Every structure is written in C-alpha cells, then in structure tokens.
Amino acid sequence: MRKRSHIVIGTLVFLCMVLFLCNIAIGTVYISISDLFAMLKGGVGLATQKEIILEIRLPRAIAAGVLGGGLALSGYLLQTFFHNPIAGPFVLGISSGAKLSVAAMLIIFLQRGLSVGSVGMILAAFFGAMLSMGIVLIFSVFVEKMGTLIIAGIMISYICSAITECMITFAEDSNIVNLHHWSQGSFSGTSWEHVRSMTVLIGVTFLFVIAMGKSIAAYQLGEGYAQSLGLSVIRFRVTLVIFSSLLAACVTAYAGPISFVGIAVPNVVRFCLRSEKPVPMMVCSFLGGAVSCLGCDLLARVAFAPTELSISTVTAIFGAPIVLWIMLRRRKES
Amino acid sequence: MEENKKWHFRTEELCVGYGQQQVLAQVNLQVEAGEILTLIGPNGAGKTTLLKTMIGQLPALEGVVYVNQRAYEDFSAKEKAKETAVVLTTPIRTEYMTVEEVVAMGRYPYTGRFGVLGSRDKKIIEEVMEQTHILQWKWHNYQNLSDGQKQRVLLARALCQEPKLLILDEPTSYLDLGYKVAFLSLLQKLARQKEMAVIVSMHELDLALRIADQIACVYQGKIQSFGLAEEVCEAELMEQCYGLPKDSYIQNYGTAELNKPEGEPSIFVFGGAGTATPFYRQLQRTQQAFRTGILWEEDLDYPVAKALAEEVISLPAFSPLTEEALQKVREVLAVSREIYCTLPLERYGIHAKKIGILLEEVERKKKIIKVYQF
Numbered sequence: 001m002r003k004r005s006h007i008v009i010g011t012l013v014f015l016c017m018v019l020f021l022c023n024i025a026i027g028t029v030y031i032s033i034s035d036l037f038a039m040l041k042g043g044v045g046l047a048t049q050k051e052i053i054l055e056i057r058l059p060r061a062i063a064a065g066v067l068g069g070g071l072a073l074s075g076y077l078l079q080t081f082f083h084n085p086i087a088g089p090f091v092l093g094i095s096s097g098a099k100l101s102v103a104a105m106l107i108i109f110l111q112r113g114l115s116v117g118s119v120g121m122i123l124a125a126f127f128g129a130m131l132s133m134g135i136v137l138i139f140s141v142f143v144e145k146m147g148t149l150i151i152a153g154i155m156i157s158y159i160c161s162a163i164t165e166c167m168i169t170f171a172e173d174s175n176i177v178n179l180h181h182w183s184q185g186s187f188s189g190t191s192w193e194h195v196r197s198m199t200v201l202i203g204v205t206f207l208f209v210i211a212m213g214k215s216i217a218a219y220q221l222g223e224g225y226a227q228s229l230g231l232s233v234i235r236f237r238v239t240l241v242i243f244s245s246l247l248a249a250c251v252t253a254y255a256g257p258i259s260f261v262g263i264a265v266p267n268v269v270r271f272c273l274r275s276e277k278p279v280p281m282m283v284c285s286f287l288g289g290a291v292s293c294l295g296c297d298l299l300a301r302v303a304f305a306p307t308e309l310s311i312s313t314v315t316a317i318f319g320a321p322i323v324l325w326i327m328l329r330r331r332k333e334s
Numbered sequence: 335m336e337e338n339k340k341w342h343f344r345t346e347e348l349c350v351g352y353g354q355q356q357v358l359a360q361v362n363l364q365v366e367a368g369e370i371l372t373l374i375g376p377n378g379a380g381k382t383t384l385l386k387t388m389i390g391q392l393p394a395l396e397g398v399v400y401v402n403q404r405a406y407e408d409f410s411a412k413e414k415a416k417e418t419a420v421v422l423t424t425p426i427r428t429e430y431m432t433v434e435e436v437v438a439m440g441r442y443p444y445t446g447r448f449g450v451l452g453s454r455d456k457k458i459i460e461e462v463m464e465q466t467h468i469l470q471w472k473w474h475n476y477q478n479l480s481d482g483q484k485q486r487v488l489l490a491r492a493l494c495q496e497p498k499l500l501i502l503d504e505p506t507s508y509l510d511l512g513y514k515v516a517f518l519s520l521l522q523k524l525a526r527q528k529e530m531a532v533i534v535s536m537h538e539l540d541l542a543l544r545i546a547d548q549i550a551c552v553y554q555g556k557i558q559s560f561g562l563a564e565e566v567c568e569a570e571l572m573e574q575c576y577g578l579p580k581d582s583y584i585q586n587y588g589t590a591e592l593n594k595p596e597g598e599p600s601i602f603v604f605g606g607a608g609t610a611t612p613f614y615r616q617l618q619r620t621q622q623a624f625r626t627g628i629l630w631e632e633d634l635d636y637p638v639a640k641a642l643a644e645e646v647i648s649l650p651a652f653s654p655l656t657e658e659a660l661q662k663v664r665e666v667l668a669v670s671r672e673i674y675c676t677l678p679l680e681r682y683g684i685h686a687k688k689i690g691i692l693l694e695e696v697e698r699k700k701k702i703i704k705v706y707q708f
Contacts, residue, residue: 214449
C-alpha cells in the first residue's frame with residue numbers, strides 16, 4: 001500500500017525533472033544538457049543562449065509545472081466537492097468564467113492605457129471563477145443529476161467563451177494579439193514576476209489544502225457521515241469552493257483556460273495509487289498536473305515548430321480519451 | 335414518565351420537520367444505556383426525519399433532545415461525534431477505500447489536526463473489527479463487499495467513535511435473512527456489552543419484535559404508541575398503520591398474510607397443530623374461499639386461519655371439544671362441496687378421536703380428500 005504511493009510519487013518526481021530539463025533544452029534553438037548545466041553553474045556560454053534559457057524557457061517551464069499542478073489540484077478538489085470524477089474547472093465553466101472577466105478587465109484597462117499587474121489579473125480571474133462557480137452551485141441545488149450539472153457547466157463555458165471572443169474581436173487591435181493567444185491557453189510569454197507571484201499563491205494554497213486532508217477524508221464518506229464525525233460541512237464546502245476557484249483562477253489568469261488536465265489527471269493518479277487517501281492524492285495530482293502540462297507544452301512548442309499550438313489542443317488529444325475511459329469504467333461499475 | 339430514572343437519551347416534546355413543514359410533533363421518547371429502541375412505521379411517516387433531528391443534522395422545530403442529561407444542542411461538534419455515532423442509509427461511494435480505511439474514519443474526532451492514528455486508535459480499530467467479524471476483510475476494497483458485509487463495516491466504523499448512543503437508519507433493509515439476523519444479533523450483543531443506547535429504525539416488524547427492548551410506532555404525525563414490543567405491535571394498530579386488511583396481521587410473528595379469498599366458501603378444511611397452514615396458503619394462491627375447523631385458539635394454524643378463512647370454527651384455548659362445535663361443523667359440512675383434511679388423526683390425542691368419529695360419519699355421504707403436508 002504505502003509502497004505503491006512511494007513508487008508513484010518517485011516516478012512523478014522523476015518525470016517532472018526530466019520533462020523540466022527537456023523543456024529547457026529543446027526548442028528552435030537546441031541547447032545540450034551539458035551546456036545547460038555548465039551555464040547554470042558558471043554562467044559561461046553564448047549570451048543569446050543564456051537569454052533564451054533564463055528569460056524565456058526557464059520561466060515558461062516553471063509556469064507550466066506550477067500552473068499544471070494547480071489545475072490538477074483544483075480538479076481534484078472539485079471532484080471531491082461534487083463526489084464525482086467527471087468534475088473539473090474547465091467542464092464546470094470556472095476557467096471560462098475567469099477568462100471572461102480577465103479579458104474584460106484587460107480590454108478596459110488597455111484601452112485607457114493602464115497596465116495590469118499580477119494581483120489585478122488574479123483578482124479579476126477569481127471574481128470570474130467565483131461567478132461561474134456560483135451559477136453552477138445554484139444549478140446544483142435544483143439539479144440532482146451530475147450529468148446535467150456538467151452540461152450546465154459546459155454551456156456556461158460556451159457563453160463565457162463567446163462573449164470573450166466577441167470582446168476580443170471588437171477591441172482595438174494593437175494589444176489584442178497577445179490576448180487572443182492567451183484566451184486559447186498558452187504558457188508563452190511568462191515573466192519572472194508572474195512566476196514569482198503564481199508560485200507563492202499556488203504554493204500557499206497547496207499547503208492550506210494539504211492541511212485540509214483530514215476533513216477531505218471525512219467528507220469523502222458523504223455529508224451525513226462527515227457531519228456526524230464533527231466536520232462542519234457548510235464551512236468545509238465553502239472553503240473547498242474558494243480554494244478550487246482560486247487555483248483555477250490563478251491558472252487562467254496566467255495561462256488562459258486549459259482543458260482536461262483538471263479532470264483527467266486526478267483520475268489517472270487515483271487509478272495508479274489505487275487509493276483515495278487525500279494527502280497522497282493531492283501531492284500526486286499536483287505532480288501529475290505538472291508532468292502533463294510540461295509534457296503538453298513541450299509538444300505544443302515542438303510538434304509543428306516554428307508554429308506553436310495552443311496548450312489546450314494538446315491536452316485535449318490526451319485528456320479527452322482519458323475522460324471517455326473514466327465514463328466507461330463508471331458505467332461498468334454502476 | 336419516570337423522572338428519577340437516568341435515561342441516557344430522552345426527547346421532550348420534540349417537534350421535527352423541514353422549515354415550516356412539521357412532520358412529527360410531541361415526540362417523547364426515552365432510552366436507557368444498553369437498551370435498544372426501535373422505530374417502526376410506514377414509509378414516509380417521518381422516521382428518518384426524526385433520526386436526523388435526534389443526531390442534530392436537522393434543527394428541532396420545538397422541544398429538546400437530552401443526551402446524558404444534557405441538552406444535545408449544547409454539545410460541541412466534537413463532543414457530539416464522541417457521544418453519538420450513526421449508520422445511515424446513504425451509501426458510501428468510494429472507489430479504492432479499503433475496509434480498514436473506512437473503519438478508521440470513525441477515529442476522526444479523536445485524532446489530531448492531520449488525522450494521524452495513534453497506537454490507541456489502531457488498537458481500537460483492530461478490536462472493533464474483531465468484534466464485528468470483519469477482520470478478515472481488512473485489506474479488501476470496501477466497494478467489492480456484499481451489502482451485508484458493507485453494513486457490518488459501517489457498524490464497525492460507527493463503533494470506532496466509541497459512542498454511548500448509536501443511531502441506525504434501516505440498517506437491515508437490503509440484507510438477506512441470514513445477514514439480517516446476524517447483524518441484529520451482533521447489534522444486540524454489542525449494545526449490552528458496550529452499554530450503548532441504541533436507536534434503530536426498521537421496516538421488518540418480525541425482527542423489530544425480536545430485537546427491540548422498546549418500540550415506538552411513528553404514524554400520522556406523531557408517536558402513536560411507545561412501549562414494550564408486544565404492547566406496541568398489537569394487531570389493530572399495525573393493520574391501521576400499514577393499511578393491512580383486517581385480521582391479516584399475525585401479532586406474535588410480526589408478519590401478515592395476503593388478502594383473504596373472496597366468494598362463497600364451498601371448501602372445508604379439517605386442520606390443526608400447524609398442519610393446515612401451507613394448505614390454507616395454497617387455497618389463497620388459487621383464490622378459493624374456505625372454512626376451517628376445529629381449531630383451538632392457541633393452535634399454530636389459528637392466526638393464518640383467521641387471516642385467510644371465511645369462517646373459523648374455533649374453541650377457546652385448552653378447552654374441551656364441545657358437542658356444540660361438532661354440530662357447527664356438521665352444519666357447515668352440509669353446504670361444503672369439497673372437504674379436505676390435513677390432520678393425521680392417528681398422531682393426535684383424545685380430541686382427534688372425536689373428530690375422527692365425525693369424519694367417519696361424514697365420509698359415508700361425502701368424499702374427504704386427505705392432504706398430509708407432513
């Protein structure tokens with residue numbers, strides 16, 4: 001039992017490191033691993049190479065890892081919240097809600113010539129995420145069936161995306177190119193300042209959520225049992241919603257909406273762990289999210305270089321079959 | 335109410351329901367430590383609502399619940415969890431949780447911030463699994479167990495909370511008879527051994543009669559009756575409460591026969607000593623109305639006969655066979671087309687001899703079909 005979780009964590013950490021190095025080394029300019037280490041150690045090497053590494057690839061790789069982890073963790077929390085493995089920030093419309101509100105804010109600010117900092121972006125994203133989550137929750141009061149709820153989420157997501165696209169199309173051209181790219185989901189153009197704030201935010205949230213492990217375990221038994229064990233269910237649910245929205249919002253603010261990582265990763269991880277213990281699940285989901293986003297970002301950059309794919313294109317190719325597999329497994333069991 | 339008695343659990347003028355809608359009113363129930371109170375009543379009568387209110391998952395509209403002489407609403411969430419444990423009807427939906435993990439969740443109120451199990455916790459988990467006979471499934475996936483096994487795991491989980499009050503909502507509903515009996519026997523043993531007050535709702539009246547130290551019948555917005563099992567489950571109340579036809583409820587066994595065949599009875603059955611019950615049911619299945627006799631009222635056949643026969647010629651328990659009764663049988667036989675006898679007369683005593691004489695008398699005119707079930 002314990003061994004299995006060690007193996008899974010070990011494998012994920014290893015994959016994470018390998019992919020991280022690959023992300024730094026591989027690209028239109030190839031930099032060998034030995035050069036890379038030499039450069040990181042002593043700082044010898046070509047100035048352009050150094051700049052590519054330090055200013056472009058390194059922050060981007062860190063962002064992919066951290067945001068991917070945050071996304072998968074957000075998915076895990078939502079799946080716990082709804083007692084359903086097909087929940088995730090993207091299908092429930094939370095990512096799109098965040099996208100809409102970030103886009104709206106960016107357009108308004110850019111038109112007036114104001115710049116937007118990390119904090120502003122995250123606040124806007126959080127607002128949008130909570131708004132979508134609120135709508136989904138209101139639906140969940142009236143709709144018992146999870147399938148219907150997911151469809152509601154997807155519809156919310158379409159509406160938000162449509163409004164976002166509208167706004168982008170009719171906004172002033174000059175600043176919008178980036179925005180368009182962002183609204184499709186991408187890790188490109190991540191600055192060190194962004195890396196710093198996202199790492200702090202996601203790191204702190206991660207610690208808080210890990211500390212909730214005991215309560216999550218009780219909640220997994222169902223609300224009735226959780227309450228009888230002394231868990232304040234309402235407070236717990238509110239906390240869960242806030243943390244999962246915060247994570248999804250943070251990811252969306254920096255990288256736009258990324259599909260499927262939130263649903264698929266926790267499920268694959270659960271299958272590998274053969275356990276539902278919250279703490280190992282959360283650690284492995286985080287690592288798994290990091291691995292999948294690093295891998296997918298690498299593919300997005302390299303597959304059709306120099307053209308870059310949007311990250312969701314790649315995550316969908318891998319993620320959608322996994323979601324189908326989850327649904328088939330569930331059908332078989334029930 | 336006996337005020338001086340130290341009830342472990344007591345409700346006082348409790349009124350339960352959802353928001354504005356009152357489901358039950360004036361609920362006054364008491365349970366002692368080590369005793370089992372069973373709630374019975376038809377579907378939708380409010381048993382679950384009452385249980386939910388008792389454990390504080392639903393606020394009481396009026397009245398007070400006392401646990402251990404203290405108002406339950408004054409307990410902190412943790413105190414409640416250490417005092418009361420539940421087995422609910424909602425299934426636990428997990429994919430990979432092991433039996434041991436499910437049971438260990440019962441230690442939740444006792445573990446620290448991160449839920450790490452101490453040596454005492456582990457000892458209790460082991461002990462409880464031993465007592466509930468689930469130790470052999472320790473590493474099994476909970477989800478792969480049968481309903482009967484799952485229910486025992488849930489009981490173990492509840493016991494891990496070391497409760498003084500255990501509340502179970504229809505714990506036996508989906509179990510087969512073997513598991514039902516085993517589960518209730520276990521519950522009874524543990525209630526006595528651990529001196530727990532147990533409140534359990536059930537649909538199986540037959541089993542309720544066996545396990546309950548006291549029964550409360552929940553019906554039409556109040557507790558219709560509360561007391562000893564035999565007092566509460568009397569035929570009239572049960573028939574009314576479950577909408578059963580008259581005389582169909584068999585009090586001693588807590589069960590009911592199907593509907594009485596309609597029509598003019600043209601069949602007479604000589605029964606007795608429990609020999610006729612299967613034959614009565616056979617007639618019921620083909621919906622043939624019948625009369626039967628001569629039964630003494632303590633006879634095993636009597637309750638079923640009362641439920642299914644158009645007319646039962648009977649005598650008070652332990653009374654001698656009277657000429658009057660024999661005469662009545664003669665009259666009935668005169669209008670019967672078919673006569674059956676399930677009673678192997680040679681096996682019974684003095685009364686049977688008299689009936690034998692009657693049968694010989696009848697046989698000269700009509701054919702008697704002998705149906706021996708044994």
